[in-house]
Amino acid sequence: MTPSKRIHIITFGCQMNEHDSQRIFQLLYPAYEPTDNPADADLILLNTCSIREKAENKVYSMAGRFRKLKEQKKDLILGIGGCVAQQEGERLLQKLPYVDLVFGPQTLYNLPSLLQEAEKGHRVCRTELRQDFHIPTLTTHTPNAHPFQRFITIMQGCDNFCSYCVVPYVRGREISRPMEDILAEVKEAVRQGVKEVTLLGQNVNSYGKKEGRSNFAQLLRAVADCGVERLRFMTSHPKDLTEELMRCFVEIHCLCEHLHLPVQSGSTRILKAMNRRYTREEYIGKVHRLRELCPEISLTTDLIVGFPSETEEDFQETLSLLQEVQYEQLFVFNYSPRPFTTAARLPHQLPLELKTARLTQIVEMQHEISRKRHERLLGKTVEVLVDGVSSKDISEMAGRTRGNHVVNFKTADDLTGQTINITITEAFCHSLRGELQIKG
Numbered sequence: 001m002t003p004s005k006r007i008h009i010i011t012f013g014c015q016m017n018e019h020d021s022q023r024i025f026q027l028l029y030p031a032y033e034p035t036d037n038p039a040d041a042d043l044i045l046l047n048t049c050s051i052r053e054k055a056e057n058k059v060y061s062m063a064g065r066f067r068k069l070k071e072q073k074k075d076l077i078l079g080i081g082g083c084v085a086q087q088e089g090e091r092l093l094q095k096l097p098y099v100d101l102v103f104g105p106q107t108l109y110n111l112p113s114l115l116q117e118a119e120k121g122h123r124v125c126r127t128e129l130r131q132d133f134h135i136p137t138l139t140t141h142t143p144n145a146h147p148f149q150r151f152i153t154i155m156q157g158c159d160n161f162c163s164y165c166v167v168p169y170v171r172g173r174e175i176s177r178p179m180e181d182i183l184a185e186v187k188e189a190v191r192q193g194v195k196e197v198t199l200l201g202q203n204v205n206s207y208g209k210k211e212g213r214s215n216f217a218q219l220l221r222a223v224a225d226c227g228v229e230r231l232r233f234m235t236s237h238p239k240d241l242t243e244e245l246m247r248c249f250v251e252i253h254c255l256c257e258h259l260h261l262p263v264q265s266g267s268t269r270i271l272k273a274m275n276r277r278y279t280r281e282e283y284i285g286k287v288h289r290l291r292e293l294c295p296e297i298s299l300t301t302d303l304i305v306g307f308p309s310e311t312e313e314d315f316q317e318t319l320s321l322l323q324e325v326q327y328e329q330l331f332v333f334n335y336s337p338r339p340f341t342t343a344a345r346l347p348h349q350l351p352l353e354l355k356t357a358r359l360t361q362i363v364e365m366q367h368e369i370s371r372k373r374h375e376r377l378l379g380k381t382v383e384v385l386v387d388g389v390s391s392k393d394i395s396e397m398a399g400r401t402r403g404n405h406v407v408n409f410k411t412a413d414d415l416t417g418q419t420i421n422i423t424i425t426e427a428f429c430h431s432l433r434g435e436l437q438i439k440g
């Protein structure tokens with residue numbers, strides 16, 4: 001039997017990319033086995049993100065670092081995939097003469113044949129986007145797959161064209177997978193011992209809309225019936241958050257009480273310029289309704305500061321929205337112009353210093369809000385699914401509540417993958433600490 005080659009993947013960006021990398025491992029296994037050490041690899045792939053300029057620049061510096069390795073190891077294949085690859089295409093091969101292979105988020109499924117070409121010494125670029133693209137069902141279990149948590153793609157691409165976002169250009173238009181394909185993958189995951197499933201897509205709430213098939217709430221119910229212990233999803237667009245979907249948080253027991261609902265700005269004027277298609281009031285109205293139905297729900301969000309023409313008044317509206325909504329956590333970024341997008345061509349781009357000052361103010365305010373939100377859990381006993389050793393302190397383990405709060409705790413046993421009860425004793429702005437409850 002020919003020994004397997006080794007593959008090392010470096011993933012940038014969002015969970016969609018993390019998941020795509022896992023699919024690449026599945027596609028190429030067992031011909032290629034995963035390795036954590038790039039020096040041991042026969043194939044190195046960079047799965048890239050172009051959502052922000054910073055992320056894109058990182059790709060070039062990382063590719064440069066492998067140039068030397070490539071000179072030492074003649075058979076090594078170096079490939080670039082993901083959103084930067086889709087955006088740049090052939091230009092990447094021209095700019096980086098030591099790169100062998102360029103592929104996009106759709107053409108990653110052609111990797112076995114693309115690699116055969118690259119192994120023959122050809123430099124290959126395949127980045128077409130097809131509307132009739134079908135996301136394949138992959139159930140191969142690879143050695144590096146998470147044994148009890150699984151991400152499952154339910155749709156790919158986006159039709160929303162938010163004015164700052166490059167995703168519709170690099171991931172193409174929205175395509176939803178047939179429900180039977182998704183359920184087959186969920187059932188196989190449950191059979192393999194997976195406890196927590198996260199359904200992924202750029203805009204999961206519009207699942208099936210275009211195809212005129214089942215909607216997202218119906219999909220959630222069907223997935224719940226497959227026997228998963230915990231169910232999550234991301235990302236949601238506020239305009240597509242329906243009453244039916246909000247009710248799922250009450251009616252589907254395994255659906256965790258956490259919703260990531262990107263708001264992007266607290267100013268209706270800026271939201272309009274962003275082409276988000278909801279107002280500040282509509283967004284807040286949905287948050288109130290959700291909390292009415294499910295008071296324990298934890299909310300997180302994304303924010304962009306310094307969108308072109310954002311005034312001090314617009315910024316103050318964002319701060320007041322944060323105070324009103326009281327998110328558990330937020331992910332905030334400086335606006336950076338992206339290729340192809342309409343916002344990149346808008347006048348009144350803001351200076352970096354102003355954007356950074358506003359970002360700092362938001363981060364400081366949110367720290368205080370997060371800490372207070374977490375303090376509400378003090379003294380309560382919560383259900384935690386244990387992820388593994390804590391990244392903060394190797395003498396502790398860490399897991400997540402159904403509300404997606406990180407909880408660190410001491411234990412002499414390895415409880416990875418177990419669902420346990422923890423009583424919360426300390427609250428910080430990014431995490432909680434607690435004591436393990438011994439089952440009686």
Ligand code: SF4
Pocket residue numbers: 158159160161162165166167168202203237
């Ligand atoms: S909804 Fe807007 S921000 Fe999200 S992927 Fe689509 S275009 Fe980008």
